[in-house]
Amino acid sequence: MTTTARAHTNIALIKYWGKRDEKLILPYTSSVSLTLDDFYTDTTVQFDPHLMADQFTLNGRPQSPDKISAFLDIVRAQAHSAQFAHVASVNHVPTAAGLASSASAYAALALAASREAGLQLAPRDLSRLARRGSGSASRSVFGGLAIWHRGDSDLTSFAEALPETKLPLRMVVVMVDAGQKKVSSRRLMANTVATSPYYPAWVKDNERAAGDMVKALAAADFTRIGELTEQSSARMHAAIFASDPAFTYFQPATLTVWHAVQTLRAQGVPAYATMDAGPNVKILTLAPAVAAVKAALPEFKDRLLVAGPGRAAKVLEEA
Ligand code: DP6
Numbered sequence: 001m002t003t004t005a006r007a008h009t010n011i012a013l014i015k016y017w018g019k020r021d022e023k024l025i026l027p028y029t030s031s032v033s034l035t036l037d038d039f040y041t042d043t044t045v046q047f048d049p050h051l052m053a054d055q056f057t058l059n060g061r062p063q064s065p066d067k068i069s070a071f072l073d074i075v076r077a078q079a080h081s082a083q084f085a086h087v088a089s090v091n092h093v094p095t096a097a098g099l100a101s102s103a104s105a106y107a108a109l110a111l112a113a114s115r116e117a118g119l120q121l122a123p124r125d126l127s128r129l130a131r132r133g134s135g136s137a138s139r140s141v142f143g144g145l146a147i148w149h150r151g152d153s154d155l156t157s158f159a160e161a162l163p164e165t166k167l168p169l170r171m172v173v174v175m176v177d178a179g180q181k182k183v184s185s186r187r188l189m190a191n192t193v194a195t196s197p198y199y200p201a202w203v204k205d206n207e208r209a210a211g212d213m214v215k216a217l218a219a220a221d222f223t224r225i226g227e228l229t230e231q232s233s234a235r236m237h238a239a240i241f242a243s244d245p246a247f248t249y250f251q252p253a254t255l256t257v258w259h260a261v262q263t264l265r266a267q268g269v270p271a272y273a274t275m276d277a278g279p280n281v282k283i284l285t286l287a288p289a290v291a292a293v294k295a296a297l298p299e300f301k302d303r304l305l306v307a308g309p310g311r312a313a314k315v316l317e318e319a
Contacts, residue, residue, distance in 0.1 A: 002046040003116040004317040007107030007140045008310035009099050010035040011171055011274065011282050013229040014210045015236045016135050016148065018193040018203070025135045026157050028193070028203045030150045030210040032217075033139040034169060034284075037310035039093040043108040044086075044317075045116040051084035058089050071106065071133045072113060078129075079117035087113075099173065099280075106133030107140035107313045115315055126313075127158040143312035145217060147210065161312070167220050168287035168308075172271075172294065175303035176253040176279045185277030188240065188247065195244040202239040206232055222286060226272030229284050233274040249279050253300075257281040260296045269293065 016031035054065040054072055068087055076082060087109065093099045110130035114121050121129060123141055131138035131148075139146040142161040151157030192199055209228050216224035241248045257273065261283055264271040269292045272284045285293050290306055297304065 001116065002044055002317075002319050003112045003315060004042060004044040005108045005112035005115065005313060005315050006040050006042050007104045007111065007137075007313035008035045008037065008040040008143070009093060009101045009104040010136065010139045010146065010310075012136065012139075012232070012276070013225065013274065013284065014206060014213050014232045015276075017206075017236045017239070018189055018199065019135070022190070024154050024157075025131050026153070027135055027148070027150050029206040031136075031139070031148045031206075032162070032210055032213045033136070033146050033148070034171065035140060035143050035146065035310040035312070036099075036171060036307040038305075038307050039099050039104065040310070041089055041091050041093070041104040041108045042316065043089040043105070043112045045109070045112040046086045047081065047083040047116055048086060049083055051086070054084045054087065056087045056089075059091060060088075068109060068133075071109065074129065074132050075110075075113045075117050075119070078114070079119050081117055085113065085116070101136065101276075102134035103136040103140040106130050106137035109133060110137065110141070111313045111315060115318065123312075124158045124160065127160070128154065131157065131159075141313050144309045147214060150207070162214065162217060165217055165220055167222055167225075170285050170287050170290050171307045172283040172285060172290060173305040173307065174257050174281045174283065174297060174300050175305070176257065176281060176300075177251055178303070183247070183249070183277070188243075188277065191247075192240050192243045196239045196242045198239040198242045202235050205235060222270055226270060226284055229274050230272040233276075237275060249275065249277060251279040254279045254281055257283075257297065257300070264293060264296050269296075 010033040012033045014032040018028045054069045056063045056065040107130045127138045127141045138159040145162040148159040261273040
């Protein structure tokens, strides 16, 4: 038997940055995200009694199975199985977008592997499982808007869907630097927690912001949603900048985009910037404003992608 599952990537409006338990991936704060259409990972899993080790291919190329083996061990323990697996993942994310995130990867793997192992996990338990691969993956189990409750244990730290919004939310992804070698967000996150004097302040503020975001989304108050989105990202990057050694993902072109967003807002266009563990900027806006946002970034004309809300993770095929 084989099982194939698809999960979409997500962009955090209220960020997750920092773990209080590295092994279980328990975060210091709750986070809120928008799952995106168009960017997704398809993963096929087949457990095989004849295999002596897990095998993993990404976009058709063999990879070291170490990371996914550690994840599959969790699935094997839950399913009381000792079989190794063939795992084949295909990323449907423009590689240059810097969105080839672990979120869609581990959400798809969690769904395909658990189903293939005979487990029928409830969404909450699937989210907890995906979380063990990568924190942000806990949110990619769900479509549209999701909140990852920080919780205080493996059982209570999971994501769930938030009510759908009537707002036509869009993310304009601006590829500032496609070629930049990625600085491991996992290591940098741990270093921010350990060394940034601003980190405790960020945690306090970001947890408050997660609650405020849920209210702003329920009220369909786009201005508030945008302000909270931009603040969570800016404050996260400020805490990162204040780490030892000091570090920033910002590049000159990143600031060009930030300034363009501020100018857009001064002109009455609803647009707010957010950034993750890289120099690319994602602009949160509304569908009717996408054309104005694009027009404000002529020098990035060929490096813009527009995404809307995407669907929940799902099984594509069980054969
Ligand atoms: C900046 O989920 O990739 O994108 O749990 O260590 O795998 P690990 O980290 P990951 O971190 C995502 C950080 C972020 C913000 C976010 O998505 O909330």
